[in-house]
Ligand SMILES: NC(=O)C1=CN([C@@H]2O[C@H](COP(=O)(O)OP(=O)(O)OC[C@H]3O[C@@H](n4cnc5c(N)ncnc54)[C@H](O)[C@@H]3O)[C@@H](O)[C@H]2O)C=CC1
């Protein structure tokens with residue numbers, strides 16, 4: 001299959017490389033020349049485990065190319081749209097500027113029989129509108145919506161072996177057009193389907209809603225456990241033991257019950273806000289109002305870490321804080337809406353001197369917060385600190401030897417923002433330890 005992927009960010013670059021890995025002939029297109037240059041050189045433009053290997057392998061076969069020119073999509077018959085849908089400045093709505101521009105830009109290059117496949121996360125109703133735009137242009141191309149569920153840090157594996165495929169097609173699978181679109185997607189994903197991966201073929205609206213409701217559910221699960229952390233803090237209970245205990249119930253499950261600093265990243269926060277905004281437009285304000293609470297609980301955790309730090313050090317003004325972790329989660333260099341970076345900025349605003357280290361996100365964090373002081377290692381970040389904050393649970397921070405840290409800091413105080421440290425071992429090394437929802 002000849003494929004184009006429009007937008008080569010965290011989603012599109014991985015998708016393009018993995019489609020070539022599956023044997024397809026792929027051109028990845030992005031307006032960002034820096035990203036395309038990095039991809040052409042066989043490097044990911046961001047940190048994603050396994051991506052450079054897949055890129056190098058696919059490029060060596062000649063099946064994967066990258067370009068900044070949308071006209072290079074003209075030889076492909078399937079066009080994945082993987083551009084960003086960020087939060088609109090000043091509102092909760094998804095900004096559809098990039099999706100609209102990508103589809104408009106594709107129109108002159110589409111031929112009869114071509115399939116445009118939306119992968120970006122969009123408000124329900126977007127696919128039907130774009131299908132109308134494509135139909136009106138008269139090329140004979142059609143549209144499917146095939147939402148993506150990959151997690152950063154596991155993006156290659158999640159793309160090649162997802163938990164399920166969802167195809168939103170015009171009128172569902174019963175129509176000729178829908179059946180044809182589903183057959184094309186089946187051919188593209190044949191390898192994963194052959195291993196029994198479930199596939200749900202549905203209409204546009206359901207496919208769009210599957211994506212945003214999955215993210216809303218995950219965000220709700222995290223905020224639920226963080227609400228329990230608040231209750232634990234008020235009562236002396238231990239939220240980690242609570243999560244283990246309720247997680248043994250198979251109906252609840254232990255995954256996504258890690259209390260701590262909460263969710264961030266380029267998706268969960270903006271997706272729950274965009275879902276609420278779409279709910280308002282649909283007259284469903286009350287129905288989705290709980291997502292406002294999910295958001296509020298999540299943001300309170302960031303304040304809580306600042307409060308705990310203030311309790312430990314007394315006055316934040318003039319205090320030196322060693323911060324371990326800047327990325328929104330481990331195994332990523334993504335700092336979009338990173339809870340860690342938010343805490344850093346709050347500490348700075350309160351007058352603290354922050355020295356931060358992240359194994360992969362120092363650079364992205366500095367781009368996002370110019371003037372941020374980053375260290376070349378964890379040891380450099382915590383040396384001389386009045387308190388050490390662990391804000392992203394990288395394995396190397398879990399593995400820190402408390403005695404080594406104790407010998408380097410100014411005061412033995414640690415805030416475990418991700419409940420990832422062995423509190424007893426740190427206390428044994430003389431540290432005052434504060435966690436979120438743990439005594
Ligand atoms: N990052 C993730 O883990 C996942 C993201 N998604 C969704 O996928 C979409 C993309 O997300 P990310 O890859 O994280 O965003 P991103 O910001 O990393 O990448 C978007 C890319 O699109 C490019 N772009 C914008 N307009 C363009 C145009 N007209 N033509 C060509 N390229 C253009 C940008 O330069 C950028 O490189 C969003 O809707 C997101 O919600 C869905 C599942 C997972």
Ligand SMILES: O=C(O)[C@H]1O[C@H](OP(=O)(O)OP(=O)(O)OC[C@H]2O[C@@H](n3ccc(=O)[nH]c3=O)[C@H](O)[C@@H]2O)[C@H](O)[C@@H](O)[C@@H]1O
Pocket residue numbers: 121148149150151152153215218222255256257258259260261262263264265266267268328329
């Ligand atoms: O739509 C998207 O872009 C993606 O959003 C999330 O993936 P991702 O943002 O890569 O990362 P997650 O692993 O979901 O973590 C999100 C945030 O929640 C936090 N989290 C996660 C789990 C948990 O138990 N507790 C918790 O605070 C993480 O630290 C992180 O900040 C979803 O998991 C993906 O299925 C989805 O495709």
